[in-house]
Amino acid sequence: MFDSRHIRTFHEVVRAGSYSAAARTLGYTQPAITQQMKALERSVGTPLFVRVGRRMRLTEAGEALERHAGVILERISAAQQQMSAITGLRAGRVRMCAFPSAGATIVPEALARLADGHPGIRVELQEAEPPDSMRRVADGECDVTLAFTYPGLHEQVPDELVEIPLMEDQLTVLLPTGHPMARRRAVKLAELADERWIAGCLRCRANFLHECAELGFAPDVAFTTDDILVVQSLVAEGLGIAMMPGLVLSFLVHRKVTGRALDPASRRQVSAYVLREHLDIPATALVLDELRTAAANRVGC
Structure with missing residues (x-):
């Protein structure tokens, strides 16, 4: 040598x-x-x-x-x-994975701040829902992943990952604007037991079915799709209603759709996950800081 x-x-x-x-x-x-x-x-x-x-x-x-x-x-x-x-944070690459509603809200704000202060750092963005997104970071396919967990589902997080809590995301119900419940500020899930429903990703669907079961009813799930725009279109046409994360409310595209909070409130935890050794990589640590700031700006919106 x-x-x-x-x-x-x-x-x-x-x-x-x-x-x-x-x-x-x-x-x-x-x-x-x-x-x-x-x-x-x-x-x-x-x-x-x-x-x-x-x-x-x-x-x-x-x-x-x-x-x-x-x-x-x-x-x-x-x-x-x-x-x-x-x-010195003049260069670097971070591979990030995010679920769709975070990719449309938290991530763009964080990346805009990053590009403004450290234009030499390149972020490569992937999209995946948990638990697949967590597997990707555990397997080294990405450096940071954004994922969500529900308190009632007792979900397993890979031992090698470190969780960085970002925010609590309050769940809402998407309704056609002409729906009788749309005039309320908040709705009770039990009062919607007879509605037709549109279910989302596997993890969201599991939580939705769990919450309904806790209230003693099995929902009529008429459609299942991971595409948030498809969900909004179905709701707009009166084909069903949907339980969706509050993050979605900031990019509702249909004037015929409105979101109402659940009463009592139901929330999911949004966090970033990294391998422990990646916390010492300057570019990764900076991306995490920007995600914290962007998430904090969303709280209460």
Whole structure:
């Protein structure tokens, strides 16, 4: 294994033509240069220089090493500059995974702040619902994932992940604007037992069925879709109603749809998840800070 310090010294000896000249340039003593060259020759297993009168000449091995020395030093310098940029938050890459309603609300605000303050950091965005999104970060397919959990479902989080709580997201019911309950500020789930329902992703559906069962009824699920825009369109046409996260209310696109909070309130926990060692990566830590800020701005909206 080469010592980069020895390679740098070797390169200067070749350029300067002697140990003494290299010593003056590098600020070493001549014996120190001699010791470094001996150590390098032991490392490669053969002499690199031979003396011809007062001058030093490269051996065949020395010529071969010199052909690579400049490239090696350039790559080390480039690597040092890149590491400095990453640790100084002038560069970096973070792979983020988010569920759709967070991807439409928390994530854009966080990324806009990040781009404004640290334009050299690149974030690659994926979309997935939990638990698949948690598996992705546990398997190394992404660096940060946004996921949600419901308090009544006793969901398992992979042991290797660290949870960073971001916000509580209050659940709402999407209703056609002409629905009798739409005139209320909040609705009771039990009062909607006879409605037709539109169910969402597997985890949301499980929580919805659980909450209905706790109230003693089984809902009539007429449609199932993960697409939030499809849910809104179905509700707008009076084909059913839906329990949806409060985050969705900020991007309702149908004038015929309104959202009403549940009474009593029902909430899910939105968190970021990372591998513990990723907390020490500057770019990842910065992304988490921006997600915290964006989530805090959503609380109470």
